[in-house]
Amino acid sequence: MRVLIMGGDGYLGWPTAMDLADRGHDVCVIDNYLRRTIALQTRSEALMPQPDLTRRAEIFGSVFGKQVRVVIGDCASYATLQKVFEEFRPEAAVHYAEQPSAPYSMIGQDEARLTVTNNLNTTLNLAWAVMQHAPECRIIKLGTMGEYGTPNIDIEEGWIEIEHKGRKDTFLFPRQTGSLYHTTKIFDTDMLWFYVRTFGLAVTDLMQGPVYGLSTPQSDADQRLLPNFHYDDIFGTVVNRFLVQAVQGVPLTVYGKGGQVRGYLNINDTLQCIRLALENPADHGELRILNQFTETFSVTQLAERVQRVGEQMGLPVEIQRIENPRKEAEEHYYNPAHSGLLELGLEPHYLTDGVVASMLEQVLRHKDRIDEDKILPRVRWKT
Ligand SMILES: NC(=O)c1ccc[n+]([C@@H]2O[C@H](COP(=O)([O-])OP(=O)(O)OC[C@H]3O[C@@H](n4cnc5c(N)ncnc54)[C@H](O)[C@@H]3O)[C@@H](O)[C@H]2O)c1
Numbered sequence: 001m002r003v004l005i006m007g008g009d010g011y012l013g014w015p016t017a018m019d020l021a022d023r024g025h026d027v028c029v030i031d032n033y034l035r036r037t038i039a040l041q042t043r044s045e046a047l048m049p050q051p052d053l054t055r056r057a058e059i060f061g062s063v064f065g066k067q068v069r070v071v072i073g074d075c076a077s078y079a080t081l082q083k084v085f086e087e088f089r090p091e092a093a094v095h096y097a098e099q100p101s102a103p104y105s106m107i108g109q110d111e112a113r114l115t116v117t118n119n120l121n122t123t124l125n126l127a128w129a130v131m132q133h134a135p136e137c138r139i140i141k142l143g144t145m146g147e148y149g150t151p152n153i154d155i156e157e158g159w160i161e162i163e164h165k166g167r168k169d170t171f172l173f174p175r176q177t178g179s180l181y182h183t184t185k186i187f188d189t190d191m192l193w194f195y196v197r198t199f200g201l202a203v204t205d206l207m208q209g210p211v212y213g214l215s216t217p218q219s220d221a222d223q224r225l226l227p228n229f230h231y232d233d234i235f236g237t238v239v240n241r242f243l244v245q246a247v248q249g250v251p252l253t254v255y256g257k258g259g260q261v262r263g264y265l266n267i268n269d270t271l272q273c274i275r276l277a278l279e280n281p282a283d284h285g286e287l288r289i290l291n292q293f294t295e296t297f298s299v300t301q302l303a304e305r306v307q308r309v310g311e312q313m314g315l316p317v318e319i320q321r322i323e324n325p326r327k328e329a330e331e332h333y334y335n336p337a338h339s340g341l342l343e344l345g346l347e348p349h350y351l352t353d354g355v356v357a358s359m360l361e362q363v364l365r366h367k368d369r370i371d372e373d374k375i376l377p378r379v380r381w382k383t
Pocket residue numbers: 006007008009010011012013030031032033034035036073074075076077095096097098099100118122142143144145208209210211212228237
């Protein structure tokens with residue numbers, strides 16, 4: 001299949017490109033290095049150095065003998081995206097090209113505007129490029145479990161049937177998020193639903209939880225092919241921050257009470273889910289929504305897991321509660337459905353002690369590059 005990966009330099013985009021190319025798909029990646037630019041501007045650089053995208057594709061080609069086509073360009077520019085569609089004629093497009101940091105989106109007006117403009121334009125341009133240049137192309141869009149927030153009812157997979165005054169209808173599940181970034185993901189879903197029901201696009205929207213891990217069959221072959229690993233308060237996920245704090249010998253900082261529960265998944269399961277979405281595409285006129293995570297943890301449970309494994313490896317690990325910089329429920333009900341991908345054949349890789357240990361070993365190899373000042377929260381949006 002000809003697969004276009006938008007955001008192909010990213011944490012998920014690059015491993016996806018390698019995985020699909022290694023399996024024989026014809027893969028083209030497009031990226032404008034927005035994440036690298038923002039990381040430099042906010043002093044949030046990744047722990048391990050990453051060759052640029054063209055160089056990564058060369059290294060991948062020399063190790064695996066497979067080609068990944070590279071376009072350096074902005075998907076928020078319709079002229080650029082149209083050109084890629086005209087030349088590559090994708091049969092499927094995986095859309096990762098967004099500004100994905102919640103704290104970044106909450107810094108100020110400039111960052112808020114960039115997040116809204118970038119994320120909505122890339123999605124809008126994709127819908128139009130498909131309609132005008134590749135009407136058969138299937139869209140796989142990365143949404144986030146954060147779109148749903150933490151409601152006091154069970155979370156369904158995308159849709160809910162509502163009975164009101166004796167009549168029934170099916171609607172998108174109510175969504176209420178905790179950051180502007182997550183709000184742009186809701187806008188994306190609503191925009192795609194509009195184009196699906198009005199113009200018959202075929203879209204799978206994957207409501208993904210936070211992803212962890214660096215090891216994939218391709219990245220294990222050469223360290224220069226590793227995905228980005230950020231550990232700062234802007235781009236670093238809670239798992240990455242805890243791993244780095246454990247290695248650095250500073251306390252793991254739990255925001256608030258630590259009862260914030262989210263659904264997590266291994267990066268290898270993201271790759272599986274993308275393959276499953278490609279192999280089981282939505283029909284034209286269908287918005288298929290799948291909740292993409294394999295297990296849930298509270299922040300405290302994650303901290304305790306890293307502490308336990310760290311101590312087994314001889315690292316002294318303390319846990320410290322600090323004031324929560326975010327406005328979010330610190331204790332809440334959380335019961336999201338996630339059977340759709342399992343029914344399609346997802347075989348989960350769980351967060352075992354062995355997986356935590358292997359991530360700690362990766363970080364230990366780059367301990368000398370850790371900048372402790374990057375880890376503590378610099379952005380606050382709690383009023
Ligand atoms: N990583 C996670 O844990 C996670 C969880 C849920 C959802 N998601 C979603 O998955 C997607 C990818 O996340 P990620 O962690 O790989 O983020 P990332 O920042 O590492 O990757 C996104 C890539 O898109 C590129 N990009 C952004 N805007 C672009 C534009 N206008 N034109 C071209 N390229 C552009 C960036 O430069 C970056 O390389 C995002 O949409 C994010 O919302 C990620």
